[in-house]
Amino acid sequence: MAKPIHxxxxxxxxxxxxxxxxxxxSSLTSTPIKVTDIRGKRGTKPGQDGGIKPAHLAGAMWLAGATNAGTTGLELRSRNMVFSPSTAETISDVIWKEVYRSEQVAKGVINIAISTPGSVFLILQSILPFLIFAGSSIVSGSDELPSxxxxxxxxGTNVWHSLSYEYADQVLFPMLCKKLGLGPITMRLNRRGWSLGRPSIGKIELEITPLPAGEVLPTFEYTDRGKITSFRISILGHDPQIRLGTRKMAFQKLERLFPDTEIEVLVDESSDHPxxxxxxxxxxxxxxxxxGRxxxxxxxxxxxxPMKTVELLVNKVINDLQQEISHGGCVEEWLQDxxxxxxxxxxxxxxxxxxxxSLHTQxxxxxxxxxxxxxxxASGHCKGIGFRAPAAKGPTAEKLAEDVARQLVLE
Structure with a gap:
């Protein structure tokens, strides 16, 4: 086995x-890695702690199962970990074995849950590239199995210092699918999960179209942004007056800074907690x-x-967005990385x-x-490796049905 990259x-x-x-x-390319002092800069301030947290662990555990990886240190709060996935030739066979041996039989459904309001999008960041580039090993595109x-x-769907459901829905996925050329990714909010107020567990449901077996992601360019033509506003808050004040102040500032642009409110919703x-x-x-900011x-x-709170909120978001617009680029720092x-x-x-x-991008x-x-x-150019989606090697629908029937009898 190759020596892990440290x-x-x-x-x-x-x-x-x-x-x-x-x-x-590591999971996609079957490259063993060793990560030491995990999240080492997250334990330097009061109330912070480094190491693996529940949202990180959930994604890592799924990838370990999907690639039949050998691991050490893959546990909550661990600061050091070795991750050694199976070779690329066997990954698709392993995925079938691991995915369809559980409750996800013959439906192409993956369920991941954590018991804290840790961000669902931290989990998604870990596994989305794998599902897009190697997901053809799970689904065949045949009449019997989903494509x-x-x-x-x-x-958590709305969590401090993490992508929100609204950002993923309005910026991340549209920019991946419409501008990058990925297959459709659709997302539905089943219920919200918050880290603020009364902690609550939410749920999102996604449908992801992987690259067809044997194909690569073509080169792409995010250049020539063009003129800003519209703004879309999303507001979540407990107090209707604060939401109304936020809406009015955001409109006023945007109209003054960016005249002759369309402004629309997409979300104006109670957050159910002050x-x-x-x-x-x-x-x-x-x-x-x-x-988006x-x-x-x-x-x-x-x-x-309360209008003082509104002023702080609106000024920060618009000032941040104005800075992103002023550099003339096609993406802001949250999407760039x-x-x-x-x-x-x-x-x-x-x-x-x-x-x-940004530091995250670096x-x-x-x-x-x-x-x-x-x-x-320095200009953000990169020549990619041309990773090719592995061919599906899973069992036929008939063989899968036999395995399911056998499991039901055993149970």
Whole structure:
């Protein structure tokens, strides 16, 4: 067995992204990795703790099962881990064995749940590249079996310092599917899960279309953004007056800063708790690129002067978005780092114009360079390895039905 590639978990951003991306690329390419001091920069302040948390563990455990990986240290709060997946030639056979041996029989359904409001999108970040690039090993596209995967994840949908459901729905997936050329990805909110107020567990349901067996992701360019033509606003809050004030102030500021643009409210919804207040504003350009900035308000709501809270919320989100628009790029910092894995795996040279790379983006690029031996330049260009989706080697529908019947008899 090849010696694992060692990744220091304190490198650059030093958080969970390094760990998640390393697992994704390791699983896809059958490259053993060793990650030390996992989330090492997340344990330096009061109330913080490094190591593997529930959302990280859930994604890692699924990937370990899907690739029949040998692991050490893959447990809650662990700071060091070795992950050694099976070779690429056997992965598809393993997936069939592991997925269809459980309750996910013959339906292409994957269920992942955590008992805390840890972000469902942290789990998704770990496994989405694997499902897109190797998911054809789970589904065959035949009449008997589905051509897409259904993924149900339980956890937090609106969580501090994580992608929100609204951002994923309005920015991430549209930019992956419409501008990157991936197959359809649809998402439905079953119920919200919050880290603020009264902690609650939510659930999202996704349908993901993987790359067909034997195919590669073509090279792509996120360049030539064009003029900003519209803004879409999403507001979640307990107090109707605060939501109304947020709406009015956001309209006024956007109309003043960006005259002659369309402004629309997509979401105006109760958050069911006075401590939960959230605002997302998405800008869309004439060439179909989307930039979004948001804030899950993490300060105490001023009950005596609620409009002061509104002012803080609206000013921060619009100022952040205005800075992203001013650099002229096609993506903002939250999306820029999400595209690194696709650049590294695509077939050919891809370009992403997103202004100066964030620390998260720099970290993601470093991980891809270490594991895949690709190179990113200062302008965000990268020549990917042309990863080819493995051929489906799973059992026939008839054989699968026999196995299911046998399991039912045994049970």
């Amino acid at each position: 990744l220091d978990g304190t490198t650059l951003e030093g958080g969970g992204q390094l760990f998640r991306l390393a697992l994704s690329l 897409s995967l259904r993924l149900n994840i339980e956890g 401590s939960r207040l959230y605002l997302l504003i998405v800008a869309e350009s004439e060439n179909g690129f989307r930039l 948001d804030w899950l308000y993490d300060q105490k709501v001023n009950k005596q002067r 999400q595209l690194v894995v696709f650049q590294a795996l695509a077939d050919g040279r891809s370009s992403v114009d997103g202004g100066n790379p 970290t993601a690029r470093w991980v891809a360079e270490e594991i895949l031996n690709v190179k990113f330049n």
